[in-house]
Amino acid sequence: MTSTSARLLTLLGLLETARAWSGPELAERLGVTTRTVRTDIERLRDLGYPVDAVPGVGGGYRLGAGAVLPPLLLDDDEAVAIVLGLIGVADGSVAGVEESSVRALTKLERILPPRLRARTTVLRQSTATVRRDDQRVDPATITAIATACRDHEGLRFDYTDAEGTITLRRVDPQRLVHHRRWYLVGYDTDRDDWRTFRLDRIRLRTPGGPRFRPRPDPDGDAAAYLARVFGERSRRIEVTVRLAAAAEEIVGWMRPEWGEVTPIDDRHCRFRTTTDSYEIAAISIGLIGVPFEILDPPEFADYVRAMGHRLIDAAAGTAGPCQSFVTRE
Numbered sequence: 001m002t003s004t005s006a007r008l009l010t011l012l013g014l015l016e017t018a019r020a021w022s023g024p025e026l027a028e029r030l031g032v033t034t035r036t037v038r039t040d041i042e043r044l045r046d047l048g049y050p051v052d053a054v055p056g057v058g059g060g061y062r063l064g065a066g067a068v069l070p071p072l073l074l075d076d077d078e079a080v081a082i083v084l085g086l087i088g089v090a091d092g093s094v095a096g097v098e099e100s101s102v103r104a105l106t107k108l109e110r111i112l113p114p115r116l117r118a119r120t121t122v123l124r125q126s127t128a129t130v131r132r133d134d135q136r137v138d139p140a141t142i143t144a145i146a147t148a149c150r151d152h153e154g155l156r157f158d159y160t161d162a163e164g165t166i167t168l169r170r171v172d173p174q175r176l177v178h179h180r181r182w183y184l185v186g187y188d189t190d191r192d193d194w195r196t197f198r199l200d201r202i203r204l205r206t207p208g209g210p211r212f213r214p215r216p217d218p219d220g221d222a223a224a225y226l227a228r229v230f231g232e233r234s235r236r237i238e239v240t241v242r243l244a245a246a247a248e249e250i251v252g253w254m255r256p257e258w259g260e261v262t263p264i265d266d267r268h269c270r271f272r273t274t275t276d277s278y279e280i281a282a283i284s285i286g287l288i289g290v291p292f293e294i295l296d297p298p299e300f301a302d303y304v305r306a307m308g309h310r311l312i313d314a315a316a317g318t319a320g321p322c323q324s325f326v327t328r329e
Helices: 004-016 023-030 034-047 076-089 100-111 112-125 139-151 222-234 249-252 278-286 298-316
Strands: 051-054 060-063 157-161 166-181 183-189 192-199 202-204 237-244 260-265 268-275 294-295
Touching: 004 023, 004 034, 004 060, 023 034, 023 060, 034 051, 034 112, 051 222, 051 294, 076 112, 100 260, 139 166, 139 202, 157 268, 166 192, 166 222, 183 222, 192 222, 249 260, 249 268
Parallel strands: none
Antiparallel strands: 051 060, 157 166, 157 202, 166 183, 183 192, 237 268, 237 294, 260 268
């Protein structure tokens, strides 16, 4: 039998999870009777912890919201995760919360046991972030958009694109995604399609749009959709070659995202890829390790020909003065 104080700490740790615990479940976890559980719940309430009793099927005990934040019970991994999160917030990507996050980090480190304090201090001292003041997001904007996502309420906002053009957008917000910057994934009702928006380019209008019926996430996952959109935006050059190898030989080891392989005959296949530069395409196709013929575009053939001459000159020791030959399309 554990001591009463140790049992109360264990009980408090269970109640801090999001779910509701029934009396018998808590009794089984703690190794006591349901009567002892009720007594321990009252002790926690006397100590100022707002423990709610949820009636009915699926109900039970859970820790409610109180006027005073109770001490948190954290295991080692949870404490390190919180420290890393606070370090990330302190980088200034969200305007106006850097000082608050630093204060919270300082308070957390002060109450951690020595073994954890040493780990978090190393993390704090060894972590650096790149701050971009021109990409900082107003916390009120994040809160308003997150609330609209939760409550399925449309948004109206002025959006500034990469060229500086400002347009009025009417969007059913779906998810906030953090990918080096903060983005909103939402359904643009005027364009009848999914779109992504940088939060630092959004200026909300009041009032917003009407409530809407929620849709499934695009691509089944908003973060995956954002990653795919980024990939499509960065890959604008399409290259097609004929490889001197059977399609099954190439498909056997090539990852699907590298490109599309189409059989031609039992000794040749067509390979089509999309990239953001000719040099990446040339290197990638060259690494396949089989002879190939360039089908399209002609500019890619010119680039590979010039690269071939440079490589031959380098191997023969006849190359001229070094100069950059990297080209971006």
